[in-house]
Amino acid sequence: xxxxxxxxxxxxxxxxxxxxxxxxxDTSDPSYGLFWYKQPxxxxxxxxxxxxxxxxxxxxxxxxxxxxxKARKSANLVISxxxxxxxxxxxxxxxxxxxxxxxxxxxxQLTVLP
Amino acid sequence: xxVISQKPSRDICQRGTSLTIQCQVDSQVTMMFWYRQQPGQxxxxxxxxxxxxxxxxxxxxxxxxxxxxxxxLTFSTLTVSNMSPEDSSIYLCSVGTSxxxxxxxxxxxxxxxxx
Numbered sequence: 735x736x737x738x739x740x741x742x743x744x745x746x747x748x749x750x751x752x753x754x755x756x757x758x759x760d761t762s763d764p765s766y767g768l769f770w771y772k773q774p775x776x777x778x779x780x781x782x783x784x785x786x787x788x789x790x791x792x793x794x795x796x797x798x799x800x801x802x803x804k805a806r807k808s809a810n811l812v813i814s815x816x817x818x819x820x821x822x823x824x825x826x827x828x829x830x831x832x833x834x835x836x837x838x839x840x841x842x843q844l845t846v847l848p
Numbered sequence: 849x850x851v852i853s854q855k856p857s858r859d860i861c862q863r864g865t866s867l868t869i870q871c872q873v874d875s876q877v878t879m880m881f882w883y884r885q886q887p888g889q890x891x892x893x894x895x896x897x898x899x900x901x902x903x904x905x906x907x908x909x910x911x912x913x914x915x916x917x918x919x920x921l922t923f924s925t926l927t928v929s930n931m932s933p934e935d936s937s938i939y940l941c942s943v944g945t946s947x948x949x950x951x952x953x954x955x956x957x958x959x960x961x962x963x
Contacts, residue, residue: 769951769952771954776956777885777938777956777957777959778954778955778956778957779891779940779942779954779957780954781849781951781952781953781954784951825890825891829952834879834896834944835881835893835896835952836881836891836893836942836952837893838890838891838892839890840889840890841890
């Protein structure tokens with residue numbers, strides 16, 4: 735069975751600093767995709783970034799980058815130059831080869847301090 | 849990315865009643881999913897809404913409690929039946945293609961409170 739683990743229930747970061755949110759996964763499928771979503775207090779789920787299991791390079795999208803370490807089965811999200819608007823819940827999710835739905839981790843509540 | 853709308857955005861309902869949530873997409877999509885997010889929890893998949901056929905439910909979710917319709921490739925409904933306070937959650941519609949790396953996009957969610 736596939737599983738996503740986020741071990742940081744809450745994180746604090748100073749404005750303008752970088753922060754890393756941890757995500758580890760477990761699957762026996764060789765093909766899978768890893769996704770990060772942001773959920774502000776409004777409840778909507780905002781897609782941030784994804785990484786495919788066969789991708790050689792780490793994904794980047796603006797201030798977001800994904801530190802993908804396949805051998806360690808980790809897919810950490812790095813947010814550079816944090817902004818107050820980054821305060822939200824962040825979810826790591828996985829889609830594996832034989833399924834098309836997402837499996838989510840428990841989430842990390844990020845608070846950016848002024 | 850697809851633009852997804854949900855109605856209602858929030859509702860407060862009495863125990864024992866039912867609520868139907870609508871999900872509308874601005875383009876045809878292959879896959880539509882319904883998720884539940886209980887307070888302080890992560891998202892859990894309820895079912896995959898299949899166009900023209902019965903939805904595929906995940907373990908722990910049954911059609912009698914969560915009937916789903918998908919009459920076409922742009923619209924789906926989720927009904928929460930015979931509600932109890934335990935059904936108080938955010939219900940999210942999600943759409944995507946069948947591609948492994950294709951992003952799944954979410955609607956704004958429906959925040960349901962059952963008294």
